[in-house]
Amino acid sequence: MNGASREALAAARERLDALTDSTSVDAGALADELAAVTALLDREVGLRRVLTDPAQSADRKAELAGRLLGGQVSGPAVDLVSGMVRSRWSQTRDLVDAIEVLASVADLTGAQRAGVLDDVEDELFRFARIISSSSELRAALTSRSAGTDAKVALLRRLLGGRAKAQTERLVVRLVTAPRGRSLEAGLESLSKLAAERRNRLVAVVTSAVPLSDTQKRRLGAVLAKVYGHQMHLNLDVDPEVVGGIRVQVGDEVINGSIADRLEDASRRLAS
Known part of the structure; x- marks a missing residue:
């Protein structure tokens, strides 16, 4: 707008x-x-x-x-x-x-x-990842020939009891009333709105192996310092990111090994 x-x-x-x-x-x-x-x-x-x-x-x-x-x-x-x-x-x-x-x-x-905003953020991100990895599921949820009731029933089976009520309502509304958006674009918009509730940016972090709690805390602190905002980390694992890490904040992408990025960040913090 x-x-x-x-x-x-x-x-x-x-x-x-x-x-x-x-x-x-x-x-x-x-x-x-x-x-x-x-x-x-x-x-x-x-x-x-x-x-x-x-x-x-x-x-x-x-x-x-x-x-x-x-x-x-x-x-x-x-x-x-x-x-x-x-x-x-x-x-x-x-x-x-x-x-x-x-x-x-x-x-x-x-x-x-209700104290579950972090859970909703994570669930929206996970659902987006599931959609991107399953063309069959995406087709079922976006097909114009599939009825609204069938789509809602499928979402209830996928999310019912596994996701927060707010997540389920947000996703159901997006799927049943996309209003010209792709499913991926709608989920990204919802994730950004969720981050804004805490005045935070979203960083999509892809690593070859799961990050430890210490690494997550350090990376979140470094990114918050660099960007001047609290940072919510959406974490994904991709074995093809061999020995390294990929961080995307908005349109900006940072590539490099964990050690190199943390070392560079430490220098920035010290300067």
Whole structure:
């Protein structure tokens, strides 16, 4: 998102944070309601055009949103969406994208409140790795000919009892409503949102053998120092990375042996 839409989304996320700070708000239920609003506006092109029309007054758009959603979703969800339609959006679709982001953030906030956000981050990463290694599973979850119920049933079998409830809801929504994204891109976006909950960056670390706890701690500390942010490590093992390690942070890739990278990092820390 650019310009006005980016500012509008930032303001909406602040309002969401204020709402979910209250223990009386069920973050998971709010996430489902926002996902339902996303689906509605995705279908109703004319409605989302009206709700983002800069020629319409902010009060009129908020009143329309409240009238349409009142009784269908909770008061907090109505308040969030009404506030969002008061804002200016660079493109009509940005409003729908933003509401979808809030749905995911609400679920991640619930995970953070429950103390399982780290688990959800790891589960999203592991699921992405499973998808990338199984073309058959990917095809089953992305096939246009496969029904939604069949996809949900497959995900329940894969994740039910093995993943946190928040992870399962996030993945089910992504698979059943991809909204033009690839499954891989959607999972990457969810991982980034999860990291943002703690103001952290994500480092994908691939090594020939599993790293020890000491190595993980040292690598996390070094990367945090280099990038100026807390770092969440998504760890993967690939025997083809012979005697070495590969670290990817965003678009930047660092290759080299563990010893060399730690030695270089030590010099940076000392300087």
